[in-house]
Amino acid sequence: AACREIKSNPKTKAIPVVMFSALGRESDKKMAKEAGADGYITKPLPADDFLVEKVRSIISEASEAMRSEEKFRKLAENSFDIIATIDENGIVTYVSPSVERIRGFKPEEFVGKSGIAVMGDLKIPDAEKMFKEYMSSLAEGTAIEGLEIPMTKKDGTPLQTEVNVAPVFVNGKFKGIQATMRDVTERKKMEEELRHSEERFRAIAENSFDLIFTVDESLKVTYVSPSIEKMSGYKSEEVVGRNIVDMMQDLGISEPSKIVEETLAAAMGGGETKGMEMSLVRKDGTPAVVEINAMPSIVNGKLMGGQVVVHDLTERKKAEEAIKASEERYRQLVELSPDAVAVHQDGKFVFVNSAGVKLIGAKVPEDIIGKPIMDVVHPDYRDKVGQRVKAIIENGQKVSPIEEKYVRLDGIVIDVDVSSVLTTHRGRPAVQTIIRDVTEKKIAEKVLIEALARREEMENIINRSPVVVFLWRNEEGRPVEYVSDSIRQFGYSTQGMANRQYEKRIHPDDTKRVAAEISDYTKQHLKEFTQKYRLLTKTGETRWVEDRMFVRRDPAGRIIHYQGIVMDITERKKAEKVQAQLEAAKRLSELKTRFVSVATHELRTPLVSVKGYTDLVLSGKAGDVPQKIRDLLDVAARNTDRLLRLVEDLLDVQRIESGRLTIEMQPIDLRDAINHCAGEIKPLVEDKKQKLNLEIPERPLSVNGDGARLEQVFMNILNNASKFTPESGTIAMRAEEAGGDVRVSISDTGMGIRKEDLTRIFEPFADVKKATYIKGTGLGLSVAKGIVEAHGGTIKAESEGEGKGATFTVSIPKISLGGGAKNAEGKGKQEGGNRDKRLEDGGKG
Structure with missing residues (x-):
């Protein structure tokens, strides 16, 4: 107990203690050892001189051991690793303070306990048996190095350690062990990550189209991907282990040593070591072009190895050459094109060929490039051009060629045909336009x-x-x-x-x-x-x-x-x-025009005057007229009306043939025109004791047309029907919708039309067989046909022959309540086919 007290006190710990025993029992010796005694002497005691010398020797050894231990402790106290000593009985005698940083335990939590606690996790299966085996091996003088032992921190966190254990012998006697434990958790993680990284690298390399290989510090190939065979014709085993310079030499690369030296020099100097383009010769002698990206690993100015990635550019080079040739052909084609070719982007010219320079009236392309395209587009076409450009750029739409007008730099307006397509200029959308001057063509x-x-x-x-x-x-x-x-x-x-x-x-x-x-x-x-x-x-x-x-x-x-x-x-x-x-x-055309002019000026004016005065006398406003004179004036009035209608028909025929027939187009209900005509013809029909059947639907018959002109058509046909139908005959007028048209048919039970006359009945002055007592000029149906066709409609005549009546059918395109007519214009004035805007004949040609 006294020995233990001395050794446990820091102030007296350095004092050597020798214990004596008269019994000489092994248990006492062990007890003294555990108490920390530096020596132990039992009976029989040696002579005094020898006893003194032995005690002195023990004290000297103890002092030396204590000095050595002091050095050890100073070293252990400052070590980053855990250092522990364990006696020959497996009891921990010392643990360095680093144990608290590494494992979270304080040194005193291990001292005096079994070495298993400090050497590893007590939960490890057969830990005690394993420890005893290690102790036995160490007692025989065999050191243990690099022993990997999983441990656990005090908070339960797992820890990977690497342990080196050395036996301690004093005077040739095994006194225990000294263990150094290093935390290798982070190193193990890095090794695991490195292993995964190498696996990923190998997976990428094995499946890469590019050739990937690695070299060591001596530039020997340590790995090469399978793609080497496809790229060079060599197999992996023919390359691995060879110097990279020799391999480059075999591939026909010029001056490989110089390339490697320059690459290493660039890497060490922080320069570019990527994108090196080279030509090589495959094993079968075929040429290839490759791009080499070298990634040397330089540490402290020393080569540690590296990676090289080789990308085959052969096909790309061929494609680039083909594209270059194609672009050159395209450039020549554009420059030699007789048509103007221009490219514009963001509303400004970015390219124009020689023909374009000439067409726009410039001297050199620089006079045009950079200027807005709208500067050369005629103001009347700018909105349309803007819409087309937007459709091409924003929606990628295809647009049809159109005719436009351009304004040259000298102010001259020209007609052009323009075709535009989507293209790119410097990586951005643009519009390519082909322009052809068609001014002379138009003329x-x-x-x-x-x-x-x-x-x-x-x-x-x-x-x-x-x-x-x-x-x-x-x-x-x-x-x-x-x-x-x-x-x-x-x-x-x-x-x-x-x-x-x-x-x-x-x-x-x-x-x-x-x-x-x-x-x-x-x-x-x-x-x-x-x-x-x-x-x-x-x-x-x-x-x-x-x-x-x-x-x-x-x-x-x-x-x-x-x-x-x-x-x-x-x-x-x-x-x-x-x-x-x-x-x-x-002179036919001139004579016809002169005739119409004469009819207009020389006939119409006096006839109107005659009719006016005749009507005035018949009205009684000029005084009473005897009945006999009135009867004569009635005949004169009827013939005057007949002559006026003839003049008007002649005028209408001339207008139709010259394309100047004026049609006031507007949405109308055709039923109104039909009902009006039925009312107008009714007195004539009743006078001849004829029957008029009218059949029209209740719903509107909407067309785009001139009501007055269409009434003229129906009245003409109704007049003819009554004229050519005997007394007590029947006239039927029917209107209906038929597909996209409104169809009006007028039938009679009259004298009919010969088959040979059906094709000529609409011609002016047609020589159609009729009774001599029936008067007519043959112009009415010609006028009716012109009016109907001006409405985009059709008119036809049908008859089974003489004495079997006739049917005239007029078809006018219908309109929906909110839409326009098929093949007809909207509301407004329309003249013939060319829609030439002229005034209605009002006494002038």
Whole structure:
């Protein structure tokens, strides 16, 4: 007890203690050891000198041990690791303070306890047995290094430690062990993360299209991904273990040593080691282009290894070359294009080709690039162009080519055809526009249309005249290239004459003379000449003709065609008449216009005056009129009205043919016009004891039209129906909706229409068979047809023949309550087909 008290007191702990025993029992010796005695002496005691020397020796050893222990303790107190000493009996004698930082226990919680507590977790299965085995091994002098022992902190947190244990011997006797325990939890986590990282790296590398390999500090390949075989033709086992410089040499890379040195130098200097493009040769000799990204690991200026990623650029390079070639072709195509090509972005020009510079009236592209596109768009088209650009850019819509007007830099307005598509410029959406100047085309089209109209008019005149127009090629036999339809007067058809030799139609006795005359006239360089000869008809009859020939030459002066106007002059009177008809036909259009003008000015004005005065006298306002005179004036009034209607019909025919018929279009209920006409015709029908059946629906019949003009149509047909129907006959008027139209049919039980007249009944002045007592000009139905067609409608006549009545059907496009008419304009004035805005004839042409 005294020994234990001395050794447990810090002030007396350093005092050496020697215990004596007269009994010499092992248990006493053990008890002294546990109490901390430095020595133990039992009987028989040695001689005094030897006893003193032995005590001195024990005290010296104790002092030395204590000094050594002091050094050990200073070292242990400052160690980051846990240092513990355990005696030969497995009892902890010391634990460094770091145990509290690492495991959360205080040193005194372990001292005096079994070494199992400080060496590991008591919960480990067979921990005591394992500890004894370790102690036995250590007692034999075998040290233990790198022993990994899982431990638990005081708060229950798991801990991974690495333990080194060394045996302690004093005078060759095993005195216990000294253990050093290091917290390797973080290291273990890092090792685990490294293992996972390596697994992820390998998974990526194994499945990567790129070639990935790693090298060590000596630049030897330690790993290469399977893609090496596809990229280079070499297998992994042919590469791993080889120096990277040698491998680059085998792949035909120029100066590999220099590349590696420069890469390492760049890495050590913090420079770029990525995106190196190189050419190589595969194992089979085929070339390839690759991009190499090197990632050397440099630590303290020393190479520790690295990774290299190789991306195959071969296909991309081929594609880039193809794109470059395509772009060059496109650039050349754009520059050489006769059409203007421009690209605009954010409303401004960013590109324009040479043709575009010329079209807009600039000198160089810089005069245009950067300027707003609306500067060259005519103000009338800017809204439409803005909408198209928005549709292309924002919605990606395809837009159809349109005609626009541009304003050049010099202020000249030009017509253009514009096609636009979505494109990109510097990675952003833009609009590419192809522009074609069609100003001259427009002028040419206008001229052509006018020429065609004149030609059509002339052809109509010619085809209706007795003259025959020919066009012969200047070849043997004069083959016919064109002949007018009037050739039928000689028994031939236009198809039968096409490409046939005209000379074979000339009388054999005249053939040589005609050919000789043509040769003589040609040598005289005459532009036109006239010949007279006999022509054989298809039936073999001989007819004398006069052929007025015109010579057509090409720019070089060579004769390419002869154009002839052939007239039958078999009889002089007939020839004179034919000549008059020819001249009349040429002036037909002018005469028709003059006639209408005369009818308007010379007939209409006096007739209106006559009607006015006649009506005034008949009204009694001018005084009483005897009945006999009144009867005569009634006849005069009726004939005046008839003449006025004739004049109006003539005017309407002229207006229709010239496209100047004025139609006041607006939504109307066609029932109103029908009811009004039925009321107007009723007195005439009743006077002839005829029956009028009217059948119209209760719901509105909505159309877009001119009510007055449509009443004119219905009254014309109703008047004809009454006129051509005998007394007690029946007239039926029916209206209904039929698909997209409103259909009005007027039927009668009158004299009917011959089948051959049905096709001509709507022609002006049509020569239709009718009773001699029935008066009429043949203009009414022609006017009615023009009015109906101006409404976008149709009119037709049907009859089973003479004496079987007739039916006239008028179809007008209907409109919905909120919509527009099919093929008809909305409310407003409409004139004929071209809608030329002209004033209604009010006494003027």
